[in-house]
Amino acid sequence: MDLLEPFSTRVDLREGLLGNGVHRLSRRISDMRGMFQDEQAWAEIAAQGDPLVYEVFVAPAPESEGHLCHGVTVLHPGRVGDEYFMTKGHYHQKSGTAEVYYGLRGNGLMMLQTRWGIWRTVDIAPGTVVYVPPHWGHRSINTADEPLVLLFAYPGDAGHDYGTIESSGFARLIVARNGRPTLVENPSYTAEDPG
Numbered sequence: 789m790d791l792l793e794p795f796s797t798r799v800d801l802r803e804g805l806l807g808n809g810v811h812r813l814s815r816r817i818s819d820m821r822g823m824f825q826d827e828q829a830w831a832e833i834a835a836q837g838d839p840l841v842y843e844v845f846v847a848p849a850p851e852s853e854g855h856l857c858h859g860v861t862v863l864h865p866g867r868v869g870d871e872y873f874m875t876k877g878h879y880h881q882k883s884g885t886a887e888v889y890y891g892l893r894g895n896g897l898m899m900l901q902t903r904w905g906i907w908r909t910v911d912i913a914p915g916t917v918v919y920v921p922p923h924w925g926h927r928s929i930n931t932a933d934e935p936l937v938l939l940f941a942y943p944g945d946a947g948h949d950y951g952t953i954e955s956s957g958f959a960r961l962i963v964a965r966n967g968r969p970t971l972v973e974n975p976s977y978t979a980e981d982p983g
Contacts (some may be wrong), residue, residue, distance in 0.1 A: 792855075798848045801892050804862040804937035806845040812859065814843045815876065817868070822954065825961065825976065826869030833868060840864055841873050842928075855944030863896065863928055863936040870963035871884075877927025877958065879903065881947025884922045887940060891916040894936035897969065899927045899958050905979035907959045909940070909971065912938065925953055929962045931969040941949060 794955045798807035816838045824830045833839065841977035847878065866873040877899070880887070889898065898918045901907035903925070910918050912928070920926045930936040957977045962969050 792850065795848070797858075799860060799892070799939060801937075804859050804935065806847065808861060810847040811844045812844040815841050817841055819889070820868075820876065822917055823874070824868040824871050825974070826871065829869035833866075834931045836847065839866065841866070842875055849944060851947075853943075853945040856941050857944050857946075858939070858941040860892070861928060861938045861940060862935075863894075863930045863938070864961075865894075865930050865933050865935065867964060870965070872928045872929050872931050872962055872964065872969065874899075874929040874962070875927050876950050877925055877947040877953045879952055880942070881924040881949050882943070882945055885943045885946040886922050887920040887926065887942040887946070889918040889920070890939040891938040892939055894930060894934050896928060896930045896936040897933075897962055899929060899960065899962065900924045901959055903952065903980045905959050905977075907961070909960070910938070925958070927953070927958060931962065932944070939981040952980075953975075 817834045818838050829880045842863040844861050849855045849857050891914050895913045898910045898912050912918055957974050959977045960971045961971055
């Protein structure tokens, strides 16, 4: 049996930095091709310096059964056309697994949906815990003018399925209307057949 040593991780609540964490990924606007409706606005922003949309930092826990992976997402402010900056979003490959998010800084929304098109939104702000039940895809959306910083935890063997959302999208989009976040239907969304 491999025995993992206990460890602690310090989180900078303001900046979202994870002490002894591993920088998992950075997603720039060029990495988000096809995720926003306004492709012309996306191309213009990508050509003007390719800004950072979000970063993920993870603690050094194994992605395997019995472990809890945890880390921090820093989602920067911005918009592509009327759509707010967002994460790509994902389902878990092991669909019967849940995830928890805790708001550390900023304000935004968590968009959640099942593969069959049932959707919900949940506000997220400092001190808010969002529980993502099994079978729900989820995406974070920054609706403020400062970074949205979220602490997350999920079972180590959950896995990530980004491909389904890349191909089908979410049923609703969050756009700015009269200076406020507003839900609108996603004309590109295609639900899976529950059959």
